[in-house]
Amino acid sequence: MSEETKALESMIGEEYKYGFTTDVEYEDFPKGISEDIIRELSSIKEEPEWMLEFRLKSYRAWLEMEEPEWFNATYTKPDFENLLYYSAPKKRPSLDSLDDVDPNIRETYEKLGIPLEEQKMLAGVAIDAVFDSVSVFTSFKEKLAEAGVIFCSISEAIKEHPELVKKYMGSVIPARDNFYAALNSAVFSDGSFCYIPKNTACPMELSTYFRINNMESGQFERTLIIAEEGASVSYLEGCTAPMYDENQLHAAVVELIALDHADIKYSTIQNWYSGDENGKGGIYNFVTKRGICKGDHSKISWTQLETGSAVTLKYPSVILQGDHSIGEFYSVAVTTKKQQADTGTKMIHLGKNTRSTIISKGISAGESNNSYRGEVRIGKKATGSKNYSVCDSMLIGQSCGAHTFPYISSENASSSVEHEATTSRVGEEQIFYLMQRGISEQDAISMIINGFVKDVLKELPLEFAVEANKLLDIKLEGSVG
């Protein structure tokens, strides 16, 4: 191994900053999953009968399903009987005021750089903080309510806005969609709910910050975002977890619904603990995310920066049902050490003159494995539709892998699909070129990586682009990127 590669490799070994644990008293369920556990979960959350029915139906469906194995990753399957399906910090009064939040938990978010006090927050960003299984705080609720925007935990929405939840939950991702979606539909504990009324531009960025703290709990969050006709919203989620030797399961379901002329932009900065250099510990991030452009001229855009997790299986997708609707997917997936990521998107064109763009950038270092898997399907009736996909991989060092699995089908002649893919190695030549101009090795690597991902990061909301750049630098410091 050359000096350069070694330097790159060592850069990857940067410590995970968010690996601390918070000492909180928990209200846990017994481990394992059963109809009784689900009933208890539903009752502790004071859910209406229809919600319990939804859960039980999903659970029964899940029991009949097989855990999938088609992806390009190997890991020990989670032991579903040994998981905690509900784990909430004990002191949990009604969360009308920040003073009601456990000081330890508040401190946790402070440490993570997400103060929950509104005056300390990024201007113009409302936050829903989810700690293990429950939402601990949602900020700026009142201000948003003035605009008619509903932003609250999904548990609250089930109670306060049952008609909306009933109508849309499971409408994009039915419980039977896949193994993990079925499990989530049975046991989801919390998550965020956003509703943007007709012709309203949401006055601030909405964001949810997910934190897994409890070692034995799975996190099953459920997010539902509805943009009515002519509405627009930008939403961001961030994720971290402490370092444990055991793997933890995070199986979320996110559904987006955009009606006529609505516009939803969904961004993710995922930095779950990724395990140590021997591949011990880390989060299993098995997430189903899908949006539907239900209305004509609607638009859904997914942007993701995936740097964490031991194993990631995730394909944020868009169903382009409305005519002239637009789907976008911008992704940077970084894997180091022994991380495995199998991620990509699906763009399903059903309406006429629909457009989709996919820009995927994979960076692999260490002994990691990074796969892009994407499907573009253009239906018979989706005449005049277009897709453009670019899928670039960058390798750092000699022991990592990058793979691309595109699936393309078009059933009409008036549509076009374009796919480009490249693989490059952060070459010694590139590093040497920049160093010859006087730039240090670290800065050279950082420049090369930032150049590589620029097309994607510029899609992130401005407030988070800086954070994303920093995260990349830390992650790849000593490794590359």
Next chain:
Amino acid sequence: MLEIRNLHAVVEGEELEILKGVNLTVNKGEIHAIMGPNGSGKSTLSKVVSGHPEYEVTEGTILFEGEDITEMDADERAHLGLFLAFQYPVEVPGITNKTLLREAYNTIARANEREELDPLEFEDYLVSKLEIIEMKDEFLNRSINTGFSGGEKKKNEIFQMAVLNPRLSFLDETDSGLDIDALKLVSDGVNKIASPENAIVMITHYQRLLNYIKPDFVHVMLDGKIVKSGDISLAVELEANGYDQMQKELA
């Protein structure tokens, strides 16, 4: 300025010597040309002098301004004022020429305790250098060498040289792949940059470059060594008789 003594080098991890005892002295204000056939080691020499990590020096020393730089990292050599115009300039997508040059300029300034330029000052400075190579300013905002034609890449190297204002520049086959107009433009640029305060070493196959940039010294490199040195007449002789003839004479 530059003194290379008995320099031997191999590709890291391999045994085969590529440089087999090179000696070369370059003084301030001089222009040198190193000529030689493919595989004679002339490009390797420029890479070894500028600190390419692929090569390992097994014997000998490189002195720059009296300082031993044989083991120095490439960026430190650049801080001392060493520049290499690449034979194959590297593409770095997503980073503009301007960003690279400002970063490079200021890093070198910092290392030499000179004042850095802020973005506005740097913009003015950059624009003032564009005319040296008749470059359009839209060039500055393009990603480094990405999608450039062969000729544009070579021009870009000379432009970077003008901006960074090095003490010693190695031009590694800067003339290859240039049509006659571009060759003239690039040569004019190099002549404008050349001064009594700096020095230039050109590496080339062909004598035609030397019609435009007049060297004070011409060296012939064969099989990892400089075998003959002289003035421009040596280049003329080579052009007429070829390297084979010279090899035979020397044998």
